[in-house]
Amino acid sequence: MNQILIVEDDANLALLYQSTLKKGQFDVITARNGIEALDLFDKHTIDLVISDIMMPDLDGYELAEAIRTSSKAIPILFITAKDTFEDKKKGFDLGVDDYMVKPIDVNEMILRVEALLRRAQIVSTQKLQLGETTLDKPTLTVSFGAKTEMLPQKEFLLLYKLLSYPNKIFTRQQLMDDIWGMESDSDERTIDVHIKRLRNRLIDNCDFSIETIRGLGYKAVIRS
Secondary structure, three states: OOEEEEEOOOHHHHHHHHHHHHHOOOEEEEEOOHHHHHHHHOOOOOOEEEEOOOOOOOOHHHHHHHHHHHOOOOOEEEEEOOOOHHHHHHHHHOOOOEEEEOOOOHHHHHHHHHHHHHHOOOOOOOEEEEOOEEEEOOOOEEEEOOEEEEOOHHHHHHHHHHHHOOOOOEEHHHHHHHHHOOOOOOOOHHHHHHHHHHHHHOOOOOOEEEEEEOOOEEEEEEOO
């Protein structure tokens, strides 16, 4: 089940969006402003963000910029009263994927959310298949051969990130920012510890390996 983050300081609108999305079989969490939203990124696996623009403390533009800095893949839908071309252009320039002007038709919101998830190639099962290996995001499990194991969240997300982009080199800092969050106090050596644990868990896996790129970081290599 895809998890949607609603960022809206109007409690009635947030409740309306939340109830509509839940009826559409989405898992929903809410935040009242951008600061609360960024805190939730450290605790949840979020697949799409619906955000207002005009909010206290950290507005929608600032939130979108922070998300794009740390995780470019997450779709962002603005739902806002700001309706000028300049407002929309600023949002799209920051990397927002779609834009709706209040008042909205909540049924259209559902259609747009589904389209954004399809475009981001995030399917409802959220499974990643590589040879005989299956990663299941909702359950945080990895399966290969006759073995199925539930991983700690950070280990799973690290593995999922690497396997989603085979042969792509990720620096330790990129992985820290994407999985632990830019505000995390964790040291980059945390990545090394998690990689070591993953290698130990997956020592019998024949579909891929996690390789160290000296001086840079890590990449996943698919075995032929």
